[in-house]
Structures are given as structure tokens and as C-alpha cells.
Amino acid sequence: MFDQYIVCEDSLKTTDDNRTHGSVDVRMPYYRGLGLSMVEGVDLTIDGTPIPAEATCFTVHGNTYPMTELPTILDDRWEMGEPARVDFDVTQPLQPGEHVVSAAVRLRISYMPVPGGGRDTKTLTLA
Amino acid sequence: MLGIAKSGFRWPWWPPHADGVSTIKRGVSLYSYQEEFFLRTLSLEECIAHAASVGATGIEVIPEQSLPGYPNITDAQVTQWRGWMDRYGTSTSATDLFLDTKRHPDRWLTHEEQVASFHTDIDLAVRLGAPVIRAIINTPPEVMRDAAPYARDNGVRLLLEVHAPFHYSHPWILEHLEVMHAEGGVGLGLMPDMGTFVERFPRVVSDRAVRDGAKPELVDYVVKLYNDHGDTHALMDIIHYRGGGPVEMGLARQATHFIYRDPAEMLPHMDLIGHVQAKFYEMVDESTEYSIPYDRIIPVFDKGGFTGFLSSEYEGNRHIQDAFEVDSREQVRRQHAMFASLLGERTDQRQGA
Numbered sequence: 001m002f003d004q005y006i007v008c009e010d011s012l013k014t015t016d017d018n019r020t021h022g023s024v025d026v027r028m029p030y031y032r033g034l035g036l037s038m039v040e041g042v043d044l045t046i047d048g049t050p051i052p053a054e055a056t057c058f059t060v061h062g063n064t065y066p067m068t069e070l071p072t073i074l075d076d077r078w079e080m081g082e083p084a085r086v087d088f089d090v091t092q093p094l095q096p097g098e099h100v101v102s103a104a105v106r107l108r109i110s111y112m113p114v115p116g117g118g119r120d121t122k123t124l125t126l127a
Numbered sequence: 128m129l130g131i132a133k134s135g136f137r138w139p140w141w142p143p144h145a146d147g148v149s150t151i152k153r154g155v156s157l158y159s160y161q162e163e164f165f166l167r168t169l170s171l172e173e174c175i176a177h178a179a180s181v182g183a184t185g186i187e188v189i190p191e192q193s194l195p196g197y198p199n200i201t202d203a204q205v206t207q208w209r210g211w212m213d214r215y216g217t218s219t220s221a222t223d224l225f226l227d228t229k230r231h232p233d234r235w236l237t238h239e240e241q242v243a244s245f246h247t248d249i250d251l252a253v254r255l256g257a258p259v260i261r262a263i264i265n266t267p268p269e270v271m272r273d274a275a276p277y278a279r280d281n282g283v284r285l286l287l288e289v290h291a292p293f294h295y296s297h298p299w300i301l302e303h304l305e306v307m308h309a310e311g312g313v314g315l316g317l318m319p320d321m322g323t324f325v326e327r328f329p330r331v332v333s334d335r336a337v338r339d340g341a342k343p344e345l346v347d348y349v350v351k352l353y354n355d356h357g358d359t360h361a362l363m364d365i366i367h368y369r370g371g372g373p374v375e376m377g378l379a380r381q382a383t384h385f386i387y388r389d390p391a392e393m394l395p396h397m398d399l400i401g402h403v404q405a406k407f408y409e410m411v412d413e414s415t416e417y418s419i420p421y422d423r424i425i426p427v428f429d430k431g432g433f434t435g436f437l438s439s440e441y442e443g444n445r446h447i448q449d450a451f452e453v454d455s456r457e458q459v460r461r462q463h464a465m466f467a468s469l470l471g472e473r474t475d476q477r478q479g480a
Contacts, residue, residue, distance in 0.1 A: 001445040002165055031161045032191040037230055071232040080192050081165035110229040111265035 002029040006103050006120035008083050014126065019093035022046075022126075025083040026103045029118035033080045036065065036073035038108040040117075042086055045102040051088045059085040098123050149429050149470040154178075154185030154220045154436035155459055156404065157193055162444035162453040164193070169456075175211050177456050178439075181463040185220025185436040186212065187261075187402075190251055198247050205254045212256065220436045221286075221318075221402050223261040224248035226270070238270065245274035245285070253281050259401045259435075261318050264290045264299075268306040271315055279314035286318035286401045291386045294323055295396060307399055316399040320440070321419055322406040325385040328353040329408040329418045331446040336378040338450055345375045353382045390420075390427045397431030408443040410461035414468065425469045437466055 011025035026042055028034065042058065044051040056067040060078050067086070078084055086103070102121040109116035155178035163169035169177075171193055175186055191197045194204055212218055226244055228236045236244070245262075252260045260278070262271060262285045271285060278285045287303050289295065307315045328350045336346050345366055352359060359382050366379040393400065409417040425437075439462050444453040 004449060005165065027165075031158065031165070032189055032225070033195070033197065034191075035227065035230060037232065038227065040232070074230070077197065079195050080161075081167060108229045108232070110225070110227045111263055 001031060001118075002027065003118035003120050005029070006105055006118060007101055007122040007124070009122070010124070011083070012099060012101060012124040012126050014094055015087065019095075020090050021087065022090065022094055023085050023087045024101055024103070024124070025085055026105065027081055027083055028078050028105055028107070029120075030107060030109075030116070031080065033077045033082070034107060034109075036060075036070045036076050036078060038110075039070045039078055040106040040108055040115075041067060041070065042084070043104040043106065044086060044088055045104075046088070046090065046094075047100050049090075051090065055089040057087045059087070094126055096126055098125050148472065149425070150432070150434045151425070151428055151470055152185055152220075152434070152436045153181075153183050153463055153466050153470070154187060154438040155181070155183040155463075156187035156189075156221075156223075156438045156440045158187070158189055158223075159439050159441035159459050160455045161192070162448060162455055172211055175215055175217065177459065179215035179217050181460050182467065183439070183463060184217055185438060186217045187221040187223065187404075187436070187438045188219065188255065188257075189223040190248075190255070191225060198251065200251060200254070208255055219252075219255045219257040220438060221259045221261055222248065222252040222255055222257045223263075224252075225263050226266050228265065238267075238273070241267070241270045242273045245270065246277050249274070249278055249281055249283060249285075252283050257283065259284045259286050259316070259318070261402070261404070262287045264288050264293060268302045271303060272306045272310065275310045275314035284314055284316050284401050286316045288318045288320050288404065289323060290320040291322045291325065292384050294386060294388045295392045304396070304399075312399050316401040317396055318402045318404060319393055319400060320404040320406050321421075321424060322404075322442075323386055323388050324390055324420065324424055325418045326387045326420050327418045328382065328385065329443075329446070331409050331417075331443050332381055333378065335446045335449065336374055339374045341374040341378060342371070345369055345371050346378060349375075349378050349382050353385065356387055359383045385418075390424045393427055394431050397428075397433060400431070400433060400435070402435045403428070403433070403437050404440045405437045405462065405466075406440045406442060407458070407462055408446070410458050410465065413461045413464035416462070416465070421465060422469060425466075439463065 006026050006029055008025035013023050015021045053067045058065050058067050101124050104119040105117040107116040157174050160169055160174040194200050293300050333346050333350050363379045366375050407416045411417050439459050441455050441458045
């Protein structure tokens, strides 16, 4: 329902001099906040290359968690419309310029018999 | 007094709910502003202020949407909320609860945990001043049964939403009705969602499918079958046989989740109905919702003596946001203009709408 707003515009950054660490902001495609244990993952793909979950971590309101540990987090939430920062590692340095960023947010919604969430792809410009 | 009024004297203070004026109250669920609230173009206070500006006196809130930190809502947040209710002349008409049975990745929430989850939401509703609580449709009847005493003790009522594709003779609802009747309807009741009265397929949904690349002939097939109130049980199969892809299949699935029932089916249950979610997809002007015949629904509530809130629930944003600017405020304003007219409010008594 909010798929087109998942990847935040102008949010792609590199976070180290080697340009092999980066971050991008994503929002949850849902009309309410959700406990992190029900966020099964945010799958990132940069320029067609999937980033392994083990190479990403997830930050909301200052709290950082390894992406793979979200299912165990019972005392924190991803609020409605809140940009979460996803930090990631890549093997090749990220060059300045345009990059195609895809994010698939996988949610476990209790009243839905099928997996919840959504995906979005945007072309973002890296400084 | 009434005799004078009826003889044509224009009484300056028309008694509330006198001749021709409905006892139904107008409210808004903040769900209606989800597009703007998500994008941070409207603040929580601005949503409340808008609802009040169209004459709504009841504010329905989804705490998990509007109040960061749920379920640990601070006293400061509650004070701020109650201050807004005072400032805008509104009251909290309802809170909406969810039941996260799949909270843990490896197991279902136990019955005791589900009841405890309800208790948490009852406590919060009391703090926010809500008299009724929307219980989500996936709530098992036995959880309603075992949470009812705590609701009663706290002076609030748990209302099961009757949301499409469910209806009043559906087995799941019948199981719930049995529990409600056994309980006496004091701590339990129903909250009808007007999405069970979708008479005509919402064009915002079919238009979106076309924009997303659906084959027009398959879109037409789905819309016509729905509008003819035909059998949609095998619709996804048929669309598959006709070569439909994910977009067409998605549309077909939606068609099986909209339903149209006779609004009069609510009449036998009116004593249990404590609040109404006035779902809508597109107000085409100030008198017409494209899909849902409110002009035939509101008389049913009047006939049943309903005195609760008709609470706006705009849900069109998700279907138009790809191509159009969403204006939830204008949609809510139009729906309330329609309500004011259908409820018999005199023009000089209306606020905003």
C-alpha cells in the first residue's frame, strides 16, 4: 500500500573512505508500526546484485540491530512512516553517480494468510 | 415546544435529535489521513484539527499508527492527546487494537498471551478516554470471551470488526455472535465496516490495475462480474485461464475480498453495534461515494436506533498515489458533507461540512 515510498529519495550514502560500506533509508509499506520481531527482513539489491542479509544492519531511532537478529527483538518497533537506515557492505567500491537500489521489506502480519510487505526500486544518486 | 416547531415556528434552539434529525454522530478515524501522516505532511494534531473542522465530534485512533512507542505510551503522550480532544471539542470515539498472533517467528501466541494483549489495549483505551475498542477480525471468539470481563470491569466494550469478506451470517461471525449473546453484549459487540456494502467495484482500484499494465478486457471482466454481483469464488482461476498475470490476479483477488450485502442484514444485530467504520474509496462529490450506497445504509442505522459514531475511514489513497496527489482532507470533507445531509442536519447547524 506504500510500496512506492519504501526507498527514500536522496538517502544513498557511502560511510567509509574505501566506499565499500554504504547506507540507504527505507520505510515500511504498512499503515501502522510493527514490532521488530515481525520484520522478517529488508532485502537489498544494489545495481542488480543482492546484498546478503549478514552484510546488513538495521537502525531505527538510534537503535542498531544486525538484520538477521530482527526476529528476536521483542522490545522495539519500526514506526509507521519512520525511515530506517540500512547499512550494508559491498565487495566493490561504490562509484559516484547513479545506482539502482531495490528493497524488499518482508513482514509477518498476523491477520494475513500470505506474506506481507512490499518492494520498491529507485535510481538514487551517490555523491 | 415540539408542537410549535411542527406548526412552522422556527425555534431558535432546535432541540437536538428532534424531528428528522438523526441520533447518529459523525466521527473520523485518523486512518483516513494515512497518506499524509506517513509522509509527514500532516502532523497528528493537524489530522485531529481537520476532523474537527468538518464537524466530526469523535476521533477514532489506531494507537499503533499514531502514537510512537506503543504499547509503552507515556503519561505525557496521553496528556497531550486529551488536551487536543479538549481544544478541538472532540472525544476519543474508539481505539483500534491488533492481535499479533505471529509475534514470534517460531510459535503462535498462546491463548493467555492473546488475552493479555487485549488487556494491554483495554488499559490504553481507558487512558485515552475511548468507550469502545475495535477488535481485529482475526481475534478468536474465545479470546473475546475471556477478555470481556476485563473490558466490563473497565467500562469499555470490545467490538469485533465485521470486515469484508465476512458478513453477518458467515460461520466466523456466527461463532462470535454466540459468544456475544452468552456474554450479554455488555463488554462485547460488533463494529461493522461499510466495506461489506461495496455495491459497485471501486473504479480507483480497476483504474490502477490498468495503469499497472493489466489487460483491459480482463479488467472489464472482473468489474462486470462484480457489478452484476456474480459468483466470484473462482474468479482468480478464470483470470488465470484467460492468461492474466500478477496484476490481473491481484485485481481478481481484490474482487473476491469486496462484498455487497443488504445493509438491512445489520438490523437484527443493532443492539450489539457500538460503532461504525465508514469505509470509503472515492467521494466523487459531496453526495456520492462511488461504490458504497450510504443513502441506503444510514436509514438502516436510523431504523435500528443507532446512537454511536459513523467514523470515516478513507482508503482510496493506496489506489491513486501512483498517479495523483492524494487529498485525504478533501475526501473526508466530502464524506461529512454527505453525512450531514443524510443525517438531516440543518444547514445552519452544520460545522465545516
